[in-house]
Amino acid sequence: MKAYIEEALRQVLRTIDGVPEDFRPELEKPNNPEHGDLATNAAMQLARYLKRPPRQIAEEIAERLRALPLDPRRVASVEVAGPGFLNFRFAPDYLAQVLADILAAGERYGRSDLGQGRPAIVEYVSANPTGPLTVGHGRNAVLGDTIANLLDWIGYRVTREYYYNDAGRQMRVLGESVRARYLALVDPNLPTKKIQAAEGEWVEVPEPFPEDGYLGDYIIDIARMLYEQHGEALRDVEDITPFKEAAEKVIFEDIRRTLARLGIHMDSYFNEHTLYENGKIWEVVEALRAKGYIYEKDGAVWFRTSALGKDQDTVLVKRTGEPTYRLPDIAYHITKFERGFERIVDVFGADHIATYPDVLRALEVLGYDVSKVDVVIYQFVTLVRGGEPVKMSTRKATYVTLDELIDEVGEDVTRFFFLMRSPNTHLEFDLDLAREASEKNPVFYLQYAHARICSIMRKADEVGLKESPNPDLTLLQHEAEQALIKELMRFPEVIQEAAQTYEPHRVANYLREVAVAFTKFYDHCRIIGEPEPLAQARLALARAARLVLANGLRVLGISAPERM
Structure with a gap:
C-alpha cells in the first residue's frame, strides 16, 4: 500500500x-x-x-x-x-484482502524480487586467526550475517565471505608466542620474565617471548597439543612455520565452531596471502602508476590521494618493502568485481572509518563502479554488568570471548542484543537484562508472543475450533483487529527498508510493535467461545501474526519457539 x-x-x-x-x-x-x-x-x-x-x-x-x-x-x-x-x-475491505494475501504467502511473506537474482557479496567477521573471537567480533558477525539474510529476502543471490590474512607480523608473533610456550614445556627450567598485560597486570612468560606476544591461555593449550604430538622433536626448530600453522588450524576450527553456534556459516574464505602469491597487489601499484597516481618518496611508495580530495597522500608500500593493508584491500576488492558481484557490502568496525575511503578512491581511479560498494561501519560494544563496564582486551589474558558471552546468555539473546541498536550507535550490552528470563528481556518478549499464539492455536484445536480454509475476514472490524492487520501488512516494507539501509534493528523494532499489537488484539478480542465464523476469522488473524513473528525472527537468525 x-x-x-x-x-x-x-x-x-x-x-x-x-x-x-x-x-x-x-x-x-x-x-x-x-x-x-x-x-x-x-x-x-x-x-x-x-x-x-x-x-x-x-x-x-x-x-x-x-x-x-x-x-x-x-x-x-x-x-x-x-x-x-x-x-x-x-479501506476496511482492503485490510481483509491484505490478511488473505499474508496467509496465502505463508513462509514466503516478506520476500520480494527487488534484487532480481543479482549476485551480491557480504564480507564480514574477517578476523585474522590469531585468537578466539571476542565480543567485538560478535557484533560484526551477527550484523553481517543478518544483512546477508536481508539481501537474500529481497531477492539477491548472496555470497557470505570471510577475508583473512595468515601471513604478516601478527601471524609471526602468534607463531613465536606458541614456540616460546612450547619450549617452556620442553624445559621447565627456562628463564622467565614478567611483562605487563592488560589492566596493569603482570604476567610471567618464558624467555624468549616476543614483544607484544599473545598471552591468552589458548596459546598454552596449542603449545601443549604440539608437545603431546611431537614431544621434544621441535625443540631445535628455529623456523616458526610449524608453530604458526598449528596455531592457525586450531584457532580457525575454534572460530568456525563459535560462528556455527550463532547459526553463521560462510560460503567462502579468501586468504589475503593469495594476493601476494599471484601478484595482484603489485598489479594494483602499476595500474595506479600508469594513471599518474603513484610516486616514490623516502624509500616508500605513495598513492597521490591529495589529488582525490584527501588532505594528504597515502603510503601504499613502506620503505621496508612491506605493503600497508590498504594495498591488498584494493586488490581484494578488485577480485570482487572480477567475480561479477553487483552489490558489494563490507562490514567494518569504527576503526576503519578513516581508511576505507582510500580503497574506494583507488577503485574509482582504476575504473570500477564504486556505487556498487557499500561500507557498513558499526560502533563498538561495551559489556555492562551491574551498571559497570566489563573490561576487555583483544590480545591479553583478560578479554571476553564470544563463546563466553554465548555461554552466559544463549545464542538467541546474543544475536538479538547485537541487532537491537543501529550499527552506528555504540552498543551497551546489558548482561543483567540479557540473562533475564522474562518479558523484560526484549527477545524473550517476541518469543513469548510467538509461543503464546501457538498455545492459542493448540487450545482452539483441543476445543474443536478448526481453522477454516476460507474464513470471512471482513468480520474483523474491531479497532484492535484492524490495527494488528495494519502492522502485519508493513512487514515486506520493513524488510526492504532494512535491507536497503543495512539496518537490521528496524526489523527488531518492528517485531516488537507486532507483538504489542497482538497483545492488544488478544486482550480485546476473544477467539474461543465466540460465534464460529468470527472465531475462525480471529484464529486466521492470530495465525498471520504468528507467521510474521516467525518470518521476522528467521531473518534475524533467532528461533521462534512454540512453547516457553
Whole structure:
C-alpha cells in the first residue's frame, strides 16, 4: 500500500509546476491512529519551492489525488490536516484482502524480487586467526550475517565471505608466542620474565617471548597439543612455520565452531596471502602508476590521494618493502568485481572509518563502479554488568570471548542484543537484562508472543475450533483487529527498508510493535467461545501474526519457539 500511494503522489507532483524533479515524498505511519494510516508532510517540504502556504499546497495535492482517482478498494480517504499534512486511510475491505494475501504467502511473506537474482557479496567477521573471537567480533558477525539474510529476502543471490590474512607480523608473533610456550614445556627450567598485560597486570612468560606476544591461555593449550604430538622433536626448530600453522588450524576450527553456534556459516574464505602469491597487489601499484597516481618518496611508495580530495597522500608500500593493508584491500576488492558481484557490502568496525575511503578512491581511479560498494561501519560494544563496564582486551589474558558471552546468555539473546541498536550507535550490552528470563528481556518478549499464539492455536484445536480454509475476514472490524492487520501488512516494507539501509534493528523494532499489537488484539478480542465464523476469522488473524513473528525472527537468525 505504501508503494501504491507513493507512486500516486509522485504522479500528481509531476503535474505541479515548481516541484523539483528529484523530490521524493516520504510516507510514515502516524503515531496517533486518529491521523490516518499513512501521512506525509510533503506539502510543508515543498513550500519553499512553490512559495505558497503548505496548507494550500496540500489541498491542491489532495484534490489531484482524488481526481486520479485513487482505488477506493484500497484507499478510503485523503484528508488535509493541521498546517499541511496529508493523511490517508485504508479501506476496511482492503485490510481483509491484505490478511488473505499474508496467509496465502505463508513462509514466503516478506520476500520480494527487488534484487532480481543479482549476485551480491557480504564480507564480514574477517578476523585474522590469531585468537578466539571476542565480543567485538560478535557484533560484526551477527550484523553481517543478518544483512546477508536481508539481501537474500529481497531477492539477491548472496555470497557470505570471510577475508583473512595468515601471513604478516601478527601471524609471526602468534607463531613465536606458541614456540616460546612450547619450549617452556620442553624445559621447565627456562628463564622467565614478567611483562605487563592488560589492566596493569603482570604476567610471567618464558624467555624468549616476543614483544607484544599473545598471552591468552589458548596459546598454552596449542603449545601443549604440539608437545603431546611431537614431544621434544621441535625443540631445535628455529623456523616458526610449524608453530604458526598449528596455531592457525586450531584457532580457525575454534572460530568456525563459535560462528556455527550463532547459526553463521560462510560460503567462502579468501586468504589475503593469495594476493601476494599471484601478484595482484603489485598489479594494483602499476595500474595506479600508469594513471599518474603513484610516486616514490623516502624509500616508500605513495598513492597521490591529495589529488582525490584527501588532505594528504597515502603510503601504499613502506620503505621496508612491506605493503600497508590498504594495498591488498584494493586488490581484494578488485577480485570482487572480477567475480561479477553487483552489490558489494563490507562490514567494518569504527576503526576503519578513516581508511576505507582510500580503497574506494583507488577503485574509482582504476575504473570500477564504486556505487556498487557499500561500507557498513558499526560502533563498538561495551559489556555492562551491574551498571559497570566489563573490561576487555583483544590480545591479553583478560578479554571476553564470544563463546563466553554465548555461554552466559544463549545464542538467541546474543544475536538479538547485537541487532537491537543501529550499527552506528555504540552498543551497551546489558548482561543483567540479557540473562533475564522474562518479558523484560526484549527477545524473550517476541518469543513469548510467538509461543503464546501457538498455545492459542493448540487450545482452539483441543476445543474443536478448526481453522477454516476460507474464513470471512471482513468480520474483523474491531479497532484492535484492524490495527494488528495494519502492522502485519508493513512487514515486506520493513524488510526492504532494512535491507536497503543495512539496518537490521528496524526489523527488531518492528517485531516488537507486532507483538504489542497482538497483545492488544488478544486482550480485546476473544477467539474461543465466540460465534464460529468470527472465531475462525480471529484464529486466521492470530495465525498471520504468528507467521510474521516467525518470518521476522528467521531473518534475524533467532528461533521462534512454540512453547516457553
